[in-house]
Amino acid sequence: MPSVIAFTCQRCGHCCEGVGGIVLSAFDLERLGSHLKLDRNALLERFTEHVGGRHRLVTGTDDSCIFYAAGCMVHQARPDVCRAWPYFRGNIIDADSHAMAAEDCPGINQQASHAEFARQGRDYLMAHKLCRSRGEDVPEALVIDCIPDTPEEAEHGRPGFDAS
Numbered sequence: 001m002p003s004v005i006a007f008t009c010q011r012c013g014h015c016c017e018g019v020g021g022i023v024l025s026a027f028d029l030e031r032l033g034s035h036l037k038l039d040r041n042a043l044l045e046r047f048t049e050h051v052g053g054r055h056r057l058v059t060g061t062d063d064s065c066i067f068y069a070a071g072c073m074v075h076q077a078r079p080d081v082c083r084a085w086p087y088f089r090g091n092i093i094d095a096d097s098h099a100m101a102a103e104d105c106p107g108i109n110q111q112a113s114h115a116e117f118a119r120q121g122r123d124y125l126m127a128h129k130l131c132r133s134r135g136e137d138v139p140e141a142l143v144i145d146c147i148p149d150t151p152e153e154a155e156h157g158r159p160g161f162d163a164s
Contacts, residue, residue, distance in 0.1 A: 006112040006120040007086055007105075014104050015085045016068040022057040024048065025132075028079040029055065035077030084130045087121030 024032070033043045047066055048055045057079070058066050067074045072082070081088075086105055090097040095114040102108040108117070125131050 004112045006117040010107045016065040024055045092118045092121045
């Protein structure tokens with residue numbers, strides 16, 4: 001167990017605010033559709049928009065995620081991007097991005113160094129099978145396969161990496 005926990009979700013909803021951030025993979029669409037008891041077409045029509053060749057969740061009139069109202073209404077079926085927060089590619093590879101995220105997110109422990117945050121983030125993403133290779137419906141935030149921790153991983157790849 002690490003001496004400093006880098007992130008503990010406070011369920012504040014700050015990560016649910018803003019337009020255009022939740023890109024959906026085919027698996028996300030399947031999981032959300034099943035949870036909401038909607039077929040793919042109905043889900044796409046009611047809750048997404050197609051921008052830049054990708055499906056993303058729409059926002060409500062308050063510019064928060066359509067599924068956020070004093071808490072996530074689809075928490076068990078939430079998209080992988082939501083599951084990964086704050087361990088996004090940018091926050092893992094860039095200390096400045098991490099610092100900006102920490103200013104907005106009360107769950108990010110500012111006492112944890114960026115290196116420790118990145119280490120715990122990689123471990124979390126691997127353990128939860130949230131790492132992805134670039135692809136048509138893959139949120140860029142989840143693409144961390146190009147960030148090896150060690151020279152051995154650079155040469156042989158990461159254990160537990162999900163290339164789907």
